[in-house]
Amino acid sequence: MSEIATNASHEPSYLSDDELIRGIEMLFYAYRDFTSDPDEILTRYGFGRAHHRVVHFVGRNPGMTVAELLAILKVTKQSLSRVLSQLVSEAFIIQEKGVRDRRQRLLYLSPKGETLFEELSRPQKDRVAKAYRAAGADAVAGYRKVLEDLLNAEERATVLQAVDRS
C-alpha cells in the first residue's frame, strides 16, 4: 500500500485515508443534490443535463465557438451535435457565422434561451448562496481553493480563465 493508505502518523489528520474518502463522497453527494433542481425543470422542456450544460456555457460565453464548447464539456462533437441541433431548431440557441473565420458557428442564447438559462440557474444560485451564507467567507475561500486544486493541472489555467472571464 502507498504511504497515503497507511497514513503515517506524521500526516495531518485531514490526509488520513478515511478523510480522503470522505472528501470523495462529499463531492459525490453535493453534485448529486446540486443537479436535482435543474433536472426537474429540464424534464418539463423535454431536455436533459446535456442541454443544460450547453445553455449554461453559451449563456456565460456568448459568441463562443463549437470547438470551445467541446473543449469545456470534453465530449465528442457527435455527442454535442444532437443536443445543439435540438437547441438551435427549437430556437433556444442562435448560430452566427464568424466574421473573422466564416467556418465558425458562433453561439448565442436567444431571448428564449436566456429565459431558460435564468430558470435553470436560479435554484442553483440560490443553493450556492444559501451554502455560502451558512459557511461564511473563509469557508467559501477554502471551498474554491480546494476545488481549484482538484482540477487536472494541465487544465487549471484554462478553467480559471474561463471562470474569470466575466
Place this chain on the structure above:
Amino acid sequence: MSEIATNASHEPSYLSDDELIRGIEMLFYAYRDFTSDPDEILTRYGFGRAHHRVVHFVGRNPGMTVAELLAILKVTKQSLSRVLSQLVSEAFIIQEKGVRDRRQRLLYLSPKGETLFEELSRPQKDRVAKAYRAAGADAVAGYRKVLEDLLNAEERATVLQAVDRS
C-alpha cells in the same frame, strides 16, 4: 429578479451573481476531472460509473442492504438491478441473506471486488490528497463545510451519518 440576482451592494462580494455562478462552474469542472481517472480504469473492466458507485458504497458499508444502497444512489431498483447483477455474476460483489430478515440481500465486496475498489479509489484519493496538501487545513475545513451546506437539508443528517460511519 430576486435580491440574489441583483446583488444589492450590502452583500459580501462572494454572494454576487457572478461569484455564485463561478461556484456552480467550479463544482462542474471539479466533478468532471474527478471522474476521469476512474472512468479510464472502468473501461478496461467493461464497467461504467454506475458500477463504480456500487463498488464504492458497498466497499465503504459492508453488509449494507439493497434498499440502503438505493437510498444513497437515488436511482430506481430497476436501474441498480442491471449493474448489481453484473457485479454479482462476475464475482466482484457477494450477496448474503440477512440473518435478522432473510429477504434482505446483504452486500459485500469479494477479494476481487476489494481489489477493484482499491484500484478505483487510489487515483481519487491521490487527487484529493494533493489538493488538500496544496490548499491547507483551513481551506479543507471550508471545502467540507460548503459541500455539506450544499446538500439538500432533509438529507444532510443521513449523508453525514453515512460519511461518518467509519
Place this chain on the structure above:
DNA sequence: AATATATGTCAATAGTGCTGACTAAAATAA
C-alpha cells in the same frame, strides 16, 4: 492547387436511467 481546419451528419453501439407490471419470499398485523 494542395492541405488543414471548423463544423456537420449518418450509422452503429454502449451505458445509464426511467416506468410499468409482475413474481417470490418473508415479516408483521389482524
Place this chain on the structure above:
DNA sequence: TTATTTTAGTCAGCACTATTGACATATATT
C-alpha cells in the same frame, strides 16, 4: 392462521447521453 406489507428480483420497453468511425462541406492557410 390468514391477510397485508415489506424487501428484493426480473422482464419488457423506452429515452437520454455518450462513444467511434466514416464521410461531406465550406473556408482558411500555405
